[in-house]
Amino acid sequence: MPAPLTTPAIVLRSWSFGESDKIVSFLTESHGKLRGIAKGAKRSRKRFANSLEPFSLVNLRFLDRTAGLVFIQGCELVQVFKRLTATLDKIAHASYFTELADVLSNERDENPALFAHVRNGLAFLDANETSEVAIAYFELKLLSLSGYQPGLDHCRRCRAGWRGNAGRWNFSLRDGGVLCPGCSAFRREVAPLSPSALEFMEELERANGEFPVHLSSFPADARREGHLALLRFIQYQIGKELKSAPFLDAFST
Ligand SMILES: [Zn+2]
Structure with missing residues (x-):
């Protein structure tokens, strides 16, 4: 039995799976993008509280048993960016940022700088006008x-600079x-x-x-x-x- 792993993570998306479970996509600090199953998340509100909602910053504890879905043991809220779900404008922007993070990150590929950029992006959107x-x-x-x-600094073909050109x-x-x-x-x-x-x-x-x-x-x-x-x-x-x-x-x- 492998030991559980923990990492800071951002919830990118989550959707219902079967009667009582949820599948959640995370961008993590130390394991890149991960998809996991949260057993009973739809039934027991206590176990995961609101920590599986998109745009949340969490501490994820999981078991990595196969190359596919990880098993989510626990997910503790670190920060909720409340204003990101307060208006349609913020929801549209936060959804765009998380979709970009989803498509431009790789599964199980550690990239702490990319994680920090996405976390800073959501924090910036939360605190500022879009x-x-x-x-x-x-x-x-x-x-x-x-x-x-x-x-961006010069022509990719002939190397000419764009200033004065x-x-x-x-x-x-x-x-x-x-x-x-x-x-x-x-x-x-x-x-x-x-x-x-x-x-x-x-x-x-x-x-x-x-x-x-x-x-x-x-x-x-x-x-x-x-x-x-x-x-x-x-x-x-x-x-x-x-x-x-x-x-x-x-x-x-
Ligand atoms: Zn050129």
Whole structure:
């Protein structure tokens, strides 16, 4: 019989399983993404209290017996981000952040920096107004922590820098970064980036550790272009559309 393991974790999703159980997807600090079964979670409210609700920060105790589902022995609430479920706007954003964490993390792959970024992202959303700056920063840093860092400072093909290089630059999904006007001519899989959007993304990349709220001074178009390029890049990398992305549009600021 293996010994139980414990780790800080964030509840990404949970759903009913059979009459009385729940399946829960977690992002953990020391075991990457895990899916587990919580026996009797629907029947006994006492055992798991509210600790299996999405966006909760918990201490997870589990048994890892097979390569599939882990057996959830206990789940203790560490922090509830209460405001994340208070309005539709916050729910839409928190659902987007957790879906991104779900698709860009790997099962049983320890990545404490990625875990810390997702935890900080939910804490930031809980305490602040939602914004495209927060979304784009969350996306870009998560891409970099999961090994998909896009190249933003010069053309991925000819190495030309974008500063002082007039014309329409684009973000290429296939090349994983920006392309100069010449190298992106006739390309269809690209997202346009104005000079202001290029600068916005460079500033996002520079911000390290703190959500760069000062970047809200960038024009709305630049922030939106940056977010859309990153969203399309993420969807290209995972090969599917994110379910929660369309709901963000209703609340974009
Ligand atoms: Zn080029």
